[in-house]
Amino acid sequence: MLTTIKTSINKYTVAITEAENPHIRRALHDQLDTTVYLHDELSDLLLEKGWLG
Template sequence: MNNVSNPINAKDIPAFVLNFLITIKTSINNYTVAMTETSNPHLRRALRDQLDVAVYLHGELSELLMEKGLILDKQLQIDSLLSCREL
């Protein structure tokens, strides 16, 4: 019988996914800094390609998390904060 236990508890999945999102964001910052510090055009092009992939992945993961209701988009966060202040 193939009864493999899942090492990730269901309640930990959002934290795990949000940690991945933060890691991607950190990578974007690191690629940007590295691009500004290199003078090699081939290396700069490779870093830009990696940056493009990281930005795309961050966008896709953010959209998925918003669809699943795990994170709110920025405007909804702002609106929620403003409505709380009015109470």
């Protein structure tokens, strides 16, 4: 799951740099922020459980 989230983060960053419409860039940036937050939360959980490290 972490790999999928990391892939999404990379794809969002590419899409943001390629998007010309500021509204689309903003929407993509919002999705990126959410995805980074999810990655952080999941990483913390995995570390807490001792499944990552």
